[in-house]
Amino acid sequence: MNDNSPTPAKRTEPQPDPDLDTSSDSEEPAFAWLTDSGASTPDVSPARSAGAGQGGVTQPESRAGRKAAEAAVEPPAAVPSVEESLRKEPSAQGATRNGAHFSEPLPTSALQVRPPQEEVERRNAERESAANAKPVAPRIWQVLLALFYPVILLVLAVRAVTSPLFLWAEYNRPGFPGDGYGFSTDDRMTYGSYAVDYLSNWAGPRYLGDLVNRSGGDLFKDGEVSHMADVKVVILSAFGGGALLIVLSLVAIAYLRRRSPGGVRRGLFAGSIVALAIILGLGALAVLGWQQFFTEFHRIFFASGSWTFALEDTLIRLFPGQFWIDAGIVIAALVLLASLVTLILTWPTRRRRGLAKDEPIAAEA
Template sequence: MGRNLFSLPVQIVLAIAVSVVLVASPLYPILSPSYPGRLYELEGFPPSDRFSTPERTRLASTIWRFCRGAIPYADLTAMATDSGETALLPSEAQHLEDVRLVVRAFTRAHVAGLILAVLGAVLLWRRQRRQLVWALRAGVLLAVGILALIAISALVDFDTFFTAFHGLFFVEGTWTFRYTDTLIQLYPLPFWTTAVLHYALLIGALSAATLGLAGGLQRVDAQEHR
């Protein structure tokens, strides 16, 4: 009885931690400074009306570095186009500061999730390995549920999904810009539809790997109890 009382909270925390790790991990490759340039080179990706592909890549890469905390706000606001003009409007720079705060929150959640997942896995591995397998699979189910919600919402009406997503994290009116503004020129709608697709595929791949790990642990436990 005492062991069950101990393991149940650990299982729940581990399942939640695993789902957080699975949901947050794909943000790292998508927020890689090289990611926008790769998308711009895809066949059929819409060109910018204002920027050449190299200039577009440079600006977008710098913004991604800022969002990841690699450069300060002063460097972002000082960023210039190839013609020497200030690249971002004050409203655009402020929105990117808001984005950086959201990215920072996801990063901290990811680190916390990793720590809790490792601790939970160690505790359950020592005491109840079957519960460890259950928690891993439950975490995958949570992550896949989030993935399904994202995928269905995006497929039904991506514009509505995009608006709802921004409304969840940003104050209304702070993230809408004109078509000719730099952020829209760098990140048109096809950029985000492709990014969401890549995000979903990465969650799927990580979830499959976690299920594989759970299956392997289950086999190890079964062999030791023969």
């Protein structure tokens, strides 16, 4: 085409205007295709069908209609569930690892494994045993209190005998044998008090060695002073051990009162039984053979020959055989009385054990 070409004749036929009529649009929402109902095939409106039948010219479809048609042609893929993803993922991973099959256990697979019935019963038994087990420390303190109590009673009874009060009661009681070598009751009380005081003080052997009698001679011989020094070591050791046991018993009582209700009562009850058994046993040996019992007792604590004296020696005149018999009886009586009182006060009655009247006795165990 050049400039000399004839200009085409202008079209006289008017062009049709674009169809802007929205009356044929459906009332379907614009995003109805996202729902299940939008996936179905849209209905063709009567107006559009009528338009298609007139001259074969179809009216343009609405945007919502086109979307619904596309959704009807190609339905969306179903979203797999979480369980299916967990099942498929291990298989996909197993296919990509060295070409061999590999599957990982599910996160909760370990919880589905139940141990054997024997193992379950064993674990239950161990839990019940641990729950029912009582602490060991209160039991240890109860046993120690039961062992300390008889020794403390014996030491206290010995301390009561090694006192000027008991000495006075012995010398003034009816039937006590007199001294055949000239000591009066007042002389015995004076010289005997020195001997008894020496056993409980911290003085040296000169406390007795420097004493003189009425004639100006030594009151105690060297052998007697040496034996009294040995007796003093035994007595002070017993008193020191008794004091230590008293402190430990007080600690045990304080601990048991806080940690073990009824522990003090049980410990003292058992200790009183042990004390009764000891004192009854020793009393039976003394009754069956006092001289043999007295000899064996001295052999335990003193060297052989260091505790035998003549009848005219001062120690024998102050402390004759009857004095030691009476001392043994008083010690046994004091321990026996204290043990019986403790036994009565700590007897495991229902009220002390906290049991009801109709509750069986085995309930405490």
